[in-house]
Amino acid sequence: MNALLDPLQFEFFLRALVASALVGVVCAVVGTYMVLRGLAFMGDAISHSAFPGVVIAYLLKTPFYLGAAVAAVLTSLAIGWVARRGNLRGDTAIGVLFAGMFALGVFLFSRIPNYVGDLFGFLFGEVLGISAGDVVALIALGAGVLIIVWILWKELLYSTFDPLGAAASGLPVQRLDYLFLALIAVTIVVSLQAVGIIMVVAMLVTPAATAQLLTLRFNRLMGTAVVIGLVSPIVGLYLSYWFDAASGATIVLVETLVFAVALLLGPRTGVFRSRGTAVAKG
Amino acid sequence: MTSPEPTAVHDHSLPAAAHRPLQPSTSPAVRFRAVTAGYDGRAAIEDVSIDIGTGSLVAILGPNGGGKSTALKVIAGLLRPWRGTVEVLGGPPGREAHRVAYVPQAEVVDWSFPVTVWDVVMMGRYPRLGPFRRPGPADRDAVRDALAQVGMTDSAQTQIGALSGGQRRRAFLARAIAADPDLYLLDEPVTGVDISTQEDLMHVLDAEAGRGKTIVATTHDLAAAAHHFDRLIAVNRRIIASGGASEVLAGDVLARIYGPHIVVLGGQALLFDDAHHHDSPPPGVAHHHDEDPGRR
Numbered sequence: 001m002n003a004l005l006d007p008l009q010f011e012f013f014l015r016a017l018v019a020s021a022l023v024g025v026v027c028a029v030v031g032t033y034m035v036l037r038g039l040a041f042m043g044d045a046i047s048h049s050a051f052p053g054v055v056i057a058y059l060l061k062t063p064f065y066l067g068a069a070v071a072a073v074l075t076s077l078a079i080g081w082v083a084r085r086g087n088l089r090g091d092t093a094i095g096v097l098f099a100g101m102f103a104l105g106v107f108l109f110s111r112i113p114n115y116v117g118d119l120f121g122f123l124f125g126e127v128l129g130i131s132a133g134d135v136v137a138l139i140a141l142g143a144g145v146l147i148i149v150w151i152l153w154k155e156l157l158y159s160t161f162d163p164l165g166a167a168a169s170g171l172p173v174q175r176l177d178y179l180f181l182a183l184i185a186v187t188i189v190v191s192l193q194a195v196g197i198i199m200v201v202a203m204l205v206t207p208a209a210t211a212q213l214l215t216l217r218f219n220r221l222m223g224t225a226v227v228i229g230l231v232s233p234i235v236g237l238y239l240s241y242w243f244d245a246a247s248g249a250t251i252v253l254v255e256t257l258v259f260a261v262a263l264l265l266g267p268r269t270g271v272f273r274s275r276g277t278a279v280a281k282g
Numbered sequence: 283m284t285s286p287e288p289t290a291v292h293d294h295s296l297p298a299a300a301h302r303p304l305q306p307s308t309s310p311a312v313r314f315r316a317v318t319a320g321y322d323g324r325a326a327i328e329d330v331s332i333d334i335g336t337g338s339l340v341a342i343l344g345p346n347g348g349g350k351s352t353a354l355k356v357i358a359g360l361l362r363p364w365r366g367t368v369e370v371l372g373g374p375p376g377r378e379a380h381r382v383a384y385v386p387q388a389e390v391v392d393w394s395f396p397v398t399v400w401d402v403v404m405m406g407r408y409p410r411l412g413p414f415r416r417p418g419p420a421d422r423d424a425v426r427d428a429l430a431q432v433g434m435t436d437s438a439q440t441q442i443g444a445l446s447g448g449q450r451r452r453a454f455l456a457r458a459i460a461a462d463p464d465l466y467l468l469d470e471p472v473t474g475v476d477i478s479t480q481e482d483l484m485h486v487l488d489a490e491a492g493r494g495k496t497i498v499a500t501t502h503d504l505a506a507a508a509h510h511f512d513r514l515i516a517v518n519r520r521i522i523a524s525g526g527a528s529e530v531l532a533g534d535v536l537a538r539i540y541g542p543h544i545v546v547l548g549g550q551a552l553l554f555d556d557a558h559h560h561d562s563p564p565p566g567v568a569h570h571h572d573e574d575p576g577r578r
Contacts, residue, residue: 036395087322151413158405161395164386168358169409169461170379216396216441 007241016127019135020233020251023127023194024203026142028229029149030187031204032222033180035212037160041091042079042181044201045098047188049075051105051197054122059112064122065137065189072185075101077178125196125248127237134193141190145183156180157218194233195248203229206255213262213269228258309372311336311465311496312357317366319356325364326352328519334498339491341511342500343530345540348518350500351387351469357498358384358467371465380409383458384467388450388474393443399453400438403428406460421460428459431486448479455483459490466490468499472506484510504531 007013034043053071057064075097083093109119121129130138149156159166159173167173184204191200211224236251243250263269312334320326327349334340342350355361356368359376371378383406406428407421429435432452437445445453451471458466466487472480487497488510501507507514508527516522516530516539523535 154405154408154411154417155413157397158408161397161402161405162386162391164355164358164360164390165384165405165457166409167360168379168382168384168467169406169463170376170382171409212396216394216443217398218396218401221396 003242004238007238012128012130013237013241015130015132015135016237016247017234019130019138020127020194020237020247021230022138022142023191024207024229024231024233024251025226026145026187026229027191027200027203028207028225029146029222030183031206031229032208032211032225033149033156033160034184034204035208037180039184040201040205041094042076043184043188043204045079045094046072046076046181046185047192047197047200048098048105049101050185050188050192051102051122052108053105054192054197055105055108055112055119058119059108063137064192065141068122068189068192069186071101072188073182076181076185080178080181121196122192123196123198124246125192125194125199125251127194127247127251128240130193138190138193141186145187145190148179148183152176152179195251199248199252202252202255206252206259207232210255210259210262213259213266216268228255232258309336309369310334311338311371312498313367313369314353314356315367317356317363317368319352319361319363320349321352321361326519327356327517329366330517330521331366332515332521332524334496334513336496337491337494339487339497339510339512340499340515341507341513342498342515342517343502343504343507343539344517344522346502348539350502350517353517354384354467354469354498354500357465358382360384378464381464382467383461383463383465385454385458385469385471387469388447388454391442391450391454393445393450395442398439398441399429399434399445399449399456400425402442402453403438403456403460406457409461424460424462425456428456431459432456433482448475451475451479451483455486459486464495466495466497466499468497470501471499472501472503472510480506480510504536507531 031043034040050068050072053067053069054064055067056071057067060067079090079093079097082088082097083090086093112119120126155166155171155176159171159176163173187204188200191203195203207225207228208221210228211221214224215221232255233251236254237247239245239254240247240250264271310333312332314330314332317330318325318328326347330349330353342353344350352361356363357370357375359370359374359379359382368375370376371381403425404417404421407417407424411417411421426435429438432455434449434452434456437449437453440449442450442453455468455471458468468487471487472483475483484506487499491497491512499511508531511527513525514527514530515524516535518539522539523530523532529535
């Protein structure tokens with residue numbers, strides 16, 4: 001019992017619990033639409049492209065949220081623009097900008113004299129070092145994302161499922177697409193301190209992917225993803241405390257483990273499923 | 283170049299079917315004037331002029347890649363034409379979008395998507411609800427009613443991936459009905475479905491046309507087009523012919539629509555025979571043979 005209660009006497013641990021659980025929930029909600037829209041690669045690209053923003057913000061001594069948000073939003077919009085302008089496939093445009101922006105971040109990063117370790121936390125996450133002020137900012141931004149999704153859930157659902165039908169009946173599908181990219185960008189910025197640039201895509205994709213193994217109803221899918229997104233960071237933080245391991249990586253490992261269990265034991269894909277062979281008739 | 287001859291306008295208009303009341307006072311539901319549109323620099327339809335009367339049940343037919351779906355997308359406002367003018371329900375495409383229901387081809391739908399038949403049909407109600415508002419009792423009634431019309435009441439809670447091909451088309455038609463549109467745009471609504479489903483779907487569409495709704499469907503199923511639609515528009519980049527089944531499905535027109543592929547249509551010999559019983563086309567229906575003298 002003490003193993004569970006002991007860490008709670010530390011304020012930094014409590015802050016980390018609140019922050020990572022909130023990040024887990026926001027990521028699960030946005031990630032559900034993201035997975036259904038086939039934007040997992042896009043999420044990875046936006047998070048990496050936030051890196052130069054973080055470095056520039058560090059150099060200018062402004063809040064990292066600002067730099068990361070500007071870089072992430074600009075890149076996500078630029079990807080759509082480049083794809084349209086160059087008549088390129090979406091994943092091609094993503095690949096070009098993703099690597100280019102991350103390289104810019106590494107370039108600027110390597111030019112910092114007497115570099116101190118802070119920026120390292122943005123790559124791999126350091127939620128145990130989160131300040132009270134950061135938690136407040138995180139709650140505000142996270143709540144903002146959740147409110148927008150709550151207002152537009154059915155428009156986002158329709159335009160995700162059938163963009164042609166939605167556009168023909170008058171939904172502003174293109175603007176919804178851009179808005180959703182901005183939501184991904186803000187979600188990633190919110191999540192950076194918890195799990196870092198490299199692993200944030202797992203927070204977005206894995207809960208929804210796991211839920212997809214368990215249900216084919218949209219509401220249940222998002223609900224399942226939210227539960228996974230809420231519980232995994234709590235379990236992960238305790239594990240990282242007990243094993244004295246990196247918090248962000250431990251949280252992501254917990255989510256990955258849940259996915260593996262669902263894949264192997266779930267009703268639709270597991271080894272014990274009652275359906276016949278997986279050979280499709282065609 | 284975007285303003286064609288007035289006589290051509292008259293010739294290309296499609297009068298409403300004889301068994302439906304003519305509505306001469308209203309402007310056509312869809313009007314194309316010298317429309318050219320396509321993708322990636324390649325024109326899929328070229329210099330197309332058509333009128334589709336309000337309350338008519340029209341099939342656009344032609345070979346794959348002949349521009350059927352492109353024409354439908356231009357009407358739906360999903361594709362901006364390069365040249366020419368388009369009028370849909372009295373305005374530019376998209377302006378009356380809330381009065382339009384578009385059903386895409388089955389192939390472009392992600393059938394593994396985690397939604398039930400009920401969810402899909404309810405989507406038809408979303409545009410009229412707007413943000414903030416949740417579906418209410420009136421919306422649920424509309425969904426129930428639409429499901430009943432297409433015979434899908436018992437499948438309401440089925441995930442769409444578990445449906446048969448025919449049930450999938452029924453579900454999407456129910457979504458269009460639930461939206462209560464004035465213009466139905468259906469991309470291949472009866473392709474790959476069994477005869478009884480085809481009969482059911484066409485019965486529903488016929489009833490909607492009877493209520494003054496305009497229905498435009500693409501198909502490459504000539505038999506279905508001939509049996510169920512009032513007017514056929516044959517497109518192969520240009521308008522090859524438009525009018526009743528007996529005119530459009532005449533042997534020489536078929537050859538012009540499908541070119542060398544005519545041999546695959548052996549099963550349609552019955553249509554050829556039928557066409558020859560008519561000596562002259564009814565007034566108001568003209569082929570577009572003379573539209574492109576340079577090609578002959």
